[in-house]
Amino acid sequence: MEKRGGRLGKQRKDEYVNHLLNFQQKGGHEDLRFLDRLLTMAMIEARSCERFKRLSEGLQDEYLRKFYRRFMESEAGHYKLFIELAEHYIDKEIVRKRWAEWLEAETLIMQQLSVRGDRIH
Numbered sequence: 001m002e003k004r005g006g007r008l009g010k011q012r013k014d015e016y017v018n019h020l021l022n023f024q025q026k027g028g029h030e031d032l033r034f035l036d037r038l039l040t041m042a043m044i045e046a047r048s049c050e051r052f053k054r055l056s057e058g059l060q061d062e063y064l065r066k067f068y069r070r071f072m073e074s075e076a077g078h079y080k081l082f083i084e085l086a087e088h089y090i091d092k093e094i095v096r097k098r099w100a101e102w103l104e105a106e107t108l109i110m111q112q113l114s115v116r117g118d119r120i121h
């Protein structure tokens, strides 16, 4: 990062993640709260994967293109892992149904967020 003239900025609140956390079930059965925590992570990993894919595809710099491509592959693996963990501990049909609800909720979240140049979320 330094070699390329970049510097780490201050850590900031992540609105997107906070919205996802708000969607998590607060009460109810422990298994379903556990499922929501796994699906939150799956969602974050899946979207990171997509962002790194777009980044890697749009770069002329060969080194950075491969760099972000490797991140994309890594994030895809993380997404898969969280879904597999969910399906290992919770009935697959319940996981699938709740994942669909997460995708709907995320659509609404995304409609509330503004596009900003200082973040990749």
Ligand SMILES: [Fe+2]
Pocket (backbone or CB within 6 Å): 045, 048, 074, 075, 078
């Ligand atoms: Fe990850």
